[in-house]
Amino acid sequence: MKIDRLVENIKIYFFGTFSTKLIQFLFIPLYTKYIDSFELGYFNLILSVVWFAVPLLYQTIWEGILRFVIEKSENEERIFTSTNLYCFGLSILYGLVFLLISLLMEINYGFSIFLMALTQMGVSYWQFSARALKNSKAYSFGLVANTVITVALNFILIMIFKLGLPALFISNIAGSLAMIIVMEMKLRLFANFRISKFDISLLKQLIKYSFPLSINTISWWLINSGGSIIIVNQIGIEENGIYSISSRFGMIMTLITSVVNMAWQEESFRIHGEKGADNYFNRVFDFLVRSVFSGIAVLIPVTFIFYRWFVYGEYSTGLLLTPIIYLSTAFSTFSSHLGSGFLARKESNVIFYSTLVAGIISVGGAAVLAPILGLMGVVVSSLIGTVCMFLIRALMLKKRMVLELKYINTIGLSLFCICVMFVCSLNSVSVIYQMIILIIVVAVLFFANRDIIFVFQSRINQKLKGNR
Template identity: 25%
Template sequence: MSKQTILIKNTLIIAFGRISTQFLTFLLLPLYTAYLATAEFGTVDLIMTYVSLLAPIITISLEAGVFRFLIDARGNAKEQKRVISSVLKFVSLTVLAAVFVYLFIQSFLNIPYSLYMLGVVVAVIISNVFLQITRGFGNNLKFAVGGVASGVTAILANVYFVVVLKSGVQGMLIATILSNIACATYLFISQKLYRYINFRIHDKKLMRQLLSYSIPLIPNNASWWVTNVADRTIISVNLGVSANGIYAAAYRFPWILTGLFSFFDMSWTESASVHINSPDRNVFFSKTMNASVKLFGSLGLVMIAGLPIVFNLFVGTSFREAYMYIPALIVGSFFNSIAGLYVALYIAKKMTKQVMITSVIAAVASIIASLVGVHFIGLFAPAAAMISASLVTIAYRHYNMKKYITIRYEAKTFVVLMLLYAAAISLYYMNTLASNIVNVVIVGAAALALNRSVVAVLWKGVLSKGREFTKLRRRIRI
C-alpha cells in the first residue's frame, strides 16, 4: 500500500470520528438559532474560544508532545508507559494548580458561568490528552469511535438541556462537558490506559525533552486564539455581543472546512513524522501538499456554491446578516489550511520553536488587521485579518522550510483556483436561481477535474471493499 493510499485511509478513519464530534454538532445550528438569542449564542461562542486558549496553556501543550513521542515508542510497551505516566502526572498537577488559581480569582471577580467554564476546560483537557495518546499508539479507529461517542452525547445532551429544559447557555456548556467525558471514558477503557499509568515513574530527562518540544507549541495555539478569540473580543467591544452572535453563526460554515482540514492534518502529521527520513520524502511531501491545496481549495468552492441553496435551512431570520460574511471567511480558512500543512513538517522534524516564531508573526498581523479594519469594514475585518495572517505565515514557513525540505508547488493550480473563487463569489452574491445553478455546475465540474487523482484512489478503495464483500457473501453461501 502506497504512502498516499495509507494517508487517505487514515484520513477517512479519523474523519469518521471527528465528523461525529464537529458536524453532528453543526447540525444543531438550527436548534441554537431557534432557541437562543443572538447574545446568548455569542456568549457561548466566546466562552468556548477562551476554553480553546486555556486548555493548551494549562497542559503546556503536552498532549501534542505525548502524541509525537509515542510515535517513536511504537512497539516498546515500557517506553510507552514511561511517556504516558510522565505526561499524565505532570498534566494532573498543572490542572489542579489551574483549578485552585481559577477558584481564587473567582472569589474576587464575578465571572459569568464560571463553574461551567471550569468544567468544560477540565473535561476538554482530559479528552484531548486521551485522544492524542490513542493517536500516538496509531489506533485511528478507536480515535474515531471516541469522536462518535462524543458527537452522539453532544446531540442528545443539547436537545435535552436546550430544547426540553430550556437551559440556554448553561445547557450548552453542560452538554459540552458530558460529550468530552463520554469520549475520555471510552478511550480510557478501550485502550486500557490504566496499564500505562504509574505516577511513581519520575524521569526528569524525558520531561525536559517533552517540555522542550511542547512549550514552543503554546504560541501556535495562542495564534489560533488571536485569530478567533481576539476577533470575537474586538467585535464584542466595538460592535456589541449581538454582532458577535452574527459573526459566530457566519463562522459555523467555514468551520466545516477547518474541521475537514483538521481530519486530514491529524493523518498528515502522523505520516510526515513516520516518513520524515525517507529518501523520497521531498517527492512525497510535494505531491501531498499540492493535492491538499487542490482538495481544500475545491471544498471551499463547493461550500460557496452550495450555501445559497441551504443557508435558510440552517439559520434563523435574526441571523440572516451572516450570509454576507461567509465567502471571505471561507477564503481565510482555505489559506489557513495551507499554512497548517507546514506545521506537520516542523513537528516531524521536532522543530517546534520555528512553529512558535511563525505563530507570533501571524498573531501580530491578525491583531493589526482586526483592530484597524473593524472601524472601517465592520464584521469583514476578522476575515481580512485571517487572510492577511495566513498569507504572511505561508510565505515565512515556505521559505524557512526550504533549508530542510524542498516543496515544489504547481503554479497553475493557484491561478485556476483564484479565477474559480472570483467567479464563485460573484455568483454567490447574485443569489438568483439561475446564478446558483450555474455556480454549482461550474464548481462541481472544476472540483472533480482538479481532484481526479484523489477521486481515483477513493474509487479504487470502494471497488476493493466491494470485491471483498462479494467474496465474503459467496463464502457464507457455500
C-alpha cells in the same frame, strides 16, 4: 505502501471526526432559532478564552506524547505515567487558583467555565494519546460518544427545557466527559498507571519539546479567535454571536482537512529522512490544495442555500462572511501541512514565529478594519494573516527540503473561488439560482480534476477485483 497507510488513517479519523463536525451544521438552525445572539456571543467568547488558556497552561504536553511515543515506543509506560502525574497536579493547582479568582471577581458561570476547560484538556490529552498508540478506533469511538451526548442534550435542554445559555455549557461538558470515559476504557491510561515509572528527566524532555508549541497556540488563537475579542470590544457581543454562526461553516471545512492533517502529521514523523520523502510530501500537498479549493467552490453555493432555508433572524446577516472564512480555513490548512515539515525536523520555533506574525496581522488588521467594515473587516484580516503565514512557511521550508509548490494552481483556484462567491452574491435569495451555480461549479471541477478522479476510480476498481 506509505500511501495506503496514510489513506487508512484518513478513513478511520474521518469516521470519528465526521460526526463531530457535522454537529456544527446540525446546531445552526437550533441555535439561530432558540438562542439569543447575546447569549451565543458570550458563549463564543468563553470558548475563545478556553481555547487560548488550556494549551498554554498545560504546555500542550499531548503534542510531546504523540511525538515521543512514536519515536520511543519502549518508553511508553514512563511517558504516560510522567504526563499523567504532571497534568493531574496542574489541574489541582489551577482549580484552586480559579476558585479563588471566581469568588473574588464574581465570574458568571465560573464553575461551568472551569469544568469546560478541564474537560477540554482531557479531550486533547486522550485524543493525542490514542493517535500516539495507533488506536484510531478509540479516537473515533470517543468522538461518536461526544456527538451522541452533545446532540441529545442540546435538543432536550434547548428545545424542551428552554435553558438557553446553561444548555450550551452542560452539553459541551457532558459530551467531552463522555468522550474521555469511552477513550479511557479503550486506552486505560490511568488504569495502567504505575508511580514507579515516573521519569522526571523524560518529562523535562517532553515539556522542552511541547512548550514552544504551546506558545505557538497563542498565535493560532490570535488568528482563529482573537477576532472575537475585537468584535466584543468594538462592535458588540451580539455581533459576536452572528460571527460565531458564520465561523461554524468554517469549522465544517475542517471536516476533511483536519483529518488529512492529523494522518499526515503522524506520517511525516515516520518518513522523515527516508528516500523520496520530499516527493511524497509534495504530492500530498498538491492533492490537498486541489481538494480543498474544490470543496470551497462547491460549499459556497451550498452555503447560500443553507442560509436561505435554515438560518433564522439576525444571524442571516453573516452570510457573506462565510466564503472569506472558507478561504482563511484553506490557507490555515496548507500552513499546517507545511508546518509538519518543521515538526518532523523538531523545529517548532519556526512554526511559532510564522504563526505569531500571522496572528499579529490578523488581530491588528481586525482592530483597524472592524470599526469601518464591521464583521467583514475581521474575517478579511484573518484571511490576510493566514495567507502571510502560508507564504512565510513556504519560503522557510524551501531552504530545508526540495519543496515544489504550484503557486499558479493556488492563485488560480483562489480566484476561481472568489469568482464563485461574487456570482452567488448577485442573487443570494434565489435557491434555484444557487442550484444552477452549484451544477456549473461541479461540472467545471469534474473536468479540472478528472486525473485525480480517474486515479481514485482505478484504485477502487483494483480493490473490488481483489476482494472477489
